[in-house]
Amino acid sequence: MTLQFSLGTAAPETVDTACILVGVYEQGMLTSAAARVDSAAEGVIKRQVESGDITGKAGSTTLLFAPHGVTAKRVLVIGLGSQKTFDEARYQKVSIEAARALGKLPVADAVSYLTEVDVPGRDSAWRVRIAALTTDHAAYRYTATFKPRDKSKQVTLTNVSFAGNADAQTGLDQACALAAGIEFTRELANLPPNICNPAYIAEQAQTFADGQGDKVDCRVLDHVEMERLGFGSLLAVARGSVNKPKLVVLEYKNGNEGDKPYAFVGKGVTFDTGGISLKPGPGMEEMKFDMGGAAAVLGAFIAAVKMELKVNLVCVVPAVENMPDGDAYRPSDVITSLSGLTIEVLNTDAEGRLILCDALTYTAQTFHPHTIIDAATLTGACVVALGKHATGLMSKHDDLAAELIAAGEKTLDRAWRLPLWDDYQVQLDSGFADIANIGGKSAGAITAGCFLSRFTEGQRWAHLDIAGTAWDEGRKGLATGRPVALLTQWLMDRIA
Numbered sequence: 001m002t003l004q005f006s007l008g009t010a011a012p013e014t015v016d017t018a019c020i021l022v023g024v025y026e027q028g029m030l031t032s033a034a035a036r037v038d039s040a041a042e043g044v045i046k047r048q049v050e051s052g053d054i055t056g057k058a059g060s061t062t063l064l065f066a067p068h069g070v071t072a073k074r075v076l077v078i079g080l081g082s083q084k085t086f087d088e089a090r091y092q093k094v095s096i097e098a099a100r101a102l103g104k105l106p107v108a109d110a111v112s113y114l115t116e117v118d119v120p121g122r123d124s125a126w127r128v129r130i131a132a133l134t135t136d137h138a139a140y141r142y143t144a145t146f147k148p149r150d151k152s153k154q155v156t157l158t159n160v161s162f163a164g165n166a167d168a169q170t171g172l173d174q175a176c177a178l179a180a181g182i183e184f185t186r187e188l189a190n191l192p193p194n195i196c197n198p199a200y201i202a203e204q205a206q207t208f209a210d211g212q213g214d215k216v217d218c219r220v221l222d223h224v225e226m227e228r229l230g231f232g233s234l235l236a237v238a239r240g241s242v243n244k245p246k247l248v249v250l251e252y253k254n255g256n257e258g259d260k261p262y263a264f265v266g267k268g269v270t271f272d273t274g275g276i277s278l279k280p281g282p283g284m285e286e287m288k289f290d291m292g293g294a295a296a297v298l299g300a301f302i303a304a305v306k307m308e309l310k311v312n313l314v315c316v317v318p319a320v321e322n323m324p325d326g327d328a329y330r331p332s333d334v335i336t337s338l339s340g341l342t343i344e345v346l347n348t349d350a351e352g353r354l355i356l357c358d359a360l361t362y363t364a365q366t367f368h369p370h371t372i373i374d375a376a377t378l379t380g381a382c383v384v385a386l387g388k389h390a391t392g393l394m395s396k397h398d399d400l401a402a403e404l405i406a407a408g409e410k411t412l413d414r415a416w417r418l419p420l421w422d423d424y425q426v427q428l429d430s431g432f433a434d435i436a437n438i439g440g441k442s443a444g445a446i447t448a449g450c451f452l453s454r455f456t457e458g459q460r461w462a463h464l465d466i467a468g469t470a471w472d473e474g475r476k477g478l479a480t481g482r483p484v485a486l487l488t489q490w491l492m493d494r495i496a
Contacts, residue, residue, distance in 0.1 A: 003139050005132050005172055008111055008161040013040035018107035018389055019074040023114050025083040026056035026233035033113035043068040058090055059097035076101060091119045092412045095131050099138035109159040116163050125171030128164050135160055142190045142478060148378045176186035178488055182481035183305030186297040189479035193271035193288045198246040198319035201268055205248045216305060221247035233337040234318050234358040237351045240275060240328030241321035248317040252305055256334035263369035265359050267352045267376035268294030275322045275348030276330050292470030293376040300487035310495050314367050319357040334433045338362060339455050344433035353448055354376050354437060357455040364459050375464045381444030383468040390416040391483050393454035394449035400462050404490055411485035424450050445464055
């Protein structure tokens, strides 16, 4: 992890650091830390409040340089908004803006006192965890494919301390593990497809497993073994690419012996042209992110291992590239999945569900898991329905859906449930196979979920469509790391 985090109890006016962060509510109401700084600096904050330079508007920032009477070289004042309506969402917002402002300063270390701010219903461990994660997220820089730069004269933020006592240590430890998983997810998803292909994903998974000793096992199935086993649907998608598919399987056995594992399955299309059903050119460069589900389940797996969660966990990643070629699969092809169900291909751009169905079947048959959760950048229809804020959640199990929604609320990595009623299944009827791979123009996200449900019968299963949440829009948009926090929190809740 790039940043190092710690806890501290030093008084804000005496702590020796490059920058301290304190909060001010609207109407000039100072937090405890801000009041102590203001008193030591002979009213410097209150004077700026009175002049209107500090408004307390939520997310606003004001930098005070070397105020007399304060040991820190800088004081960054963060607006908290109205105290009466302050809640967890506002806390996350101001934490993000504070982290962004801090990241723009030429400082190597800082101490944040925002973690002392009261958040109704949340304890100090939660506050520290959110503050650390938002700081780490803002500090992330993608540099893998840039020309190396001379960093000898650059001042980079490397150490951040948060106000908190021993009660907050759990939150800090969780944040460090989550940050490692999220950084792994973001870095993997941000890489270009000429680097991050199926073999590269397999190598990264193997490297992580090798670094964990006997705690983690890694197995990689190649196209020859998958053909022998009958992965007809996954292999059909991969036929058009010179980059051969891989099925990556990670196992973490840290629960009770004999307990059924939890299973994560992630869509790993390292680049999606749409195949013969070629996508339009504009925006196609974003299709390197079509392995966001794979990156996310691997990141959640890493976070769980680093937290040493007392669970048995399996992570399965079908990794392929969807390319047009003389050997590519075609619309109207009928393919046979690992489950034995035949599938009529109506559109080769609906490929994610075709690799997931075989991966889900393999996971169920091989590991007999307690619960399977898949994550996939599956449908543009989900983006139309929910935008970039909420992950689409589908499950026939009300209790599982409720667990995932609750985990999303705790982490502010939210999901919204969409129906998975049998009424929609008729849209997948085919005259030439057991099922078609698309369901027509209406309810595209839901019919994709319905398709996957055909391959998870008898399983406790949920589907997360992260097409809108896995990366930010635009040519400079980066991977977000979602839903690593949601998935990891869900696991944590299972052993709470």
